[in-house]
Amino acid sequence: MVRPLLTVEDSPERLARVVAERVTAAAREDAAGRGAFHWALAGGSTPEALYRVLAGADVARRLPWSRMHAWFGDERCVPPDHPDSNYRMARAALLDHVPLPAEQVHRMAGEAPPERAAAAYADELGAALPARDGVPQLDLVLLGLGPDGHVASLFPGTTGLDAAEPATAVHVPRLDAWRLTLTPPVINAARRVWLLASGPGKADIVHAALGEPGGEPLPVQRLAPRGEWRWFLDAAAAARVERAGAR
């Protein structure tokens, strides 16, 4: 298991601000040095708090929006205006409030037949991104962490965990729902993979995920990022982490 670097902040609010500053620094560095910053957004309430900070005037004015591309780590197979849509959430929290060119927002087509939408997204990733060992390389993948150890829509026991293509469609029995998701190869190939977890409800899964797999590894434990692999936690989510591991 590839162990992540840990950053622990006192509160969810402080966590969101610290990560917003890190995103700003990474985007500015890549926009200047590479000409573009391609980042994949995560769904969920923890990433949403980050997006609201990024949309704030004091931060947004420092981001190189014209050179940024927003991708998605996963999407629910629903229309883009559906309450469950990650794209809808990202628009409300961030994309509708910043000058990111519409053609640089790469939405997963949740309204389309899942396999066709996943194949189209994989093609779009391949066409837009440089490849690392044949795999499209994003500059940053943001992830939330589910209480069952899922990241993106890589849920325990689902086919996405073993998918080779950059994006895939998965049926999640526990939810009785289809999802679109980036797969481990494209997450592992990213230059930075940052996981966000906050709140006491994540303390147990964070502790388990940082430990050695008991039986079947958790989805998050299946990842082996080759770039920067960092978890951003608030104190509540890190309550069961031996502090020596935090740096």
Ligand code: 6PG
């Ligand atoms: C989704 C997300 C999912 C999420 C985690 C954490 O579409 O639901 O991509 O992977 O990031 O479930 O969500 P919370 O931060 O809301 O706990």
